[in-house]
Amino acid sequence: MFVLVNLKAYPCDPVEIGAAAETVAAETGARIAVAPQAADLRAVAETGVETWAQHVSPVEHGSHTGSTLAERAAAAGAEGTLLNHSEKRLRLADIDDAVGAAERAGLDTVVCANNPAQVGAVAQLSPDAVAVEPPELIGTGTPVSQADPDVVRAAVDAASAVGDVPVYCGAGISTGDDVAAARDLGADGVLLASGVAKADDPEAALRDLVTDS
Numbered sequence: 001m002f003v004l005v006n007l008k009a010y011p012c013d014p015v016e017i018g019a020a021a022e023t024v025a026a027e028t029g030a031r032i033a034v035a036p037q038a039a040d041l042r043a044v045a046e047t048g049v050e051t052w053a054q055h056v057s058p059v060e061h062g063s064h065t066g067s068t069l070a071e072r073a074a075a076a077g078a079e080g081t082l083l084n085h086s087e088k089r090l091r092l093a094d095i096d097d098a099v100g101a102a103e104r105a106g107l108d109t110v111v112c113a114n115n116p117a118q119v120g121a122v123a124q125l126s127p128d129a130v131a132v133e134p135p136e137l138i139g140t141g142t143p144v145s146q147a148d149p150d151v152v153r154a155a156v157d158a159a160s161a162v163g164d165v166p167v168y169c170g171a172g173i174s175t176g177d178d179v180a181a182a183r184d185l186g187a188d189g190v191l192l193a194s195g196v197a198k199a200d201d202p203e204a205a206l207r208d209l210v211t212d213s
């Protein structure tokens with residue numbers, strides 16, 4: 001199971017969490033990635049942890065003030081990027097262009113979706129993976145795998161109807177049991193944020209997450 005930790009704009013120490021994730025990944029063999037703010041990509045990548053951007057803009061080099069250029073995210077050490085997170089939604093055409101921008105820059109892509117129907121739609125854009133995150137469960141601490149297991153099953157079905165696209169799930173995931181439940185529902189990984197970014201001891205939280213994954 002892939003564990004992708006989105007630090008959002010939480011007031012945490014991204015380098016401390018990156019280093020902790022690298023330690024836990026090296027000790028356990030689990031695949032853990034950390035997605036910090038764009039400004040922290042390089043510092044987090046320097047810890048050695050697999051580092052992801054939270055977003056890249058659907059643009060190429062040019063007159064795009066304020067954009068996050070995929071090429072610069074990659075140059076800073078990002079290996080992949082989230083796209084269309086529920087807190088950073090894009091229009092379908094922009095998701096398509098952002099997937100293209102990420103591919104051009106050599107970044108892996110996970111396109112997020114709110115529900116299985118959206119999973120089916122974005123899977124058509126050939127991302128490397130899709131993620132279903134019901135917005136009403138994000139940040140609640142109630143795991144999607146427990147509160148709404150059918151949404152995960154339906155997302156897996158929607159993606160497999162399109163092709164062989166890995167499916168991650170997220171919202172409220174914070175323990176190894178949550179990760180195991182997600183796996184049992186057919187997910188290939190999890191996305192989470194507050195369970196690590198707001199933890200008193202992020203390394204212990206990460207260790208628990210990968211215990212049974």
Ligand SMILES: O=C(CO)COP(=O)(O)O
Binds near residue numbers: 133137138170192195
């Ligand atoms: O939005 C999320 C990950 O991208 C999920 O957030 P929480 O883990 O805080 O519910």
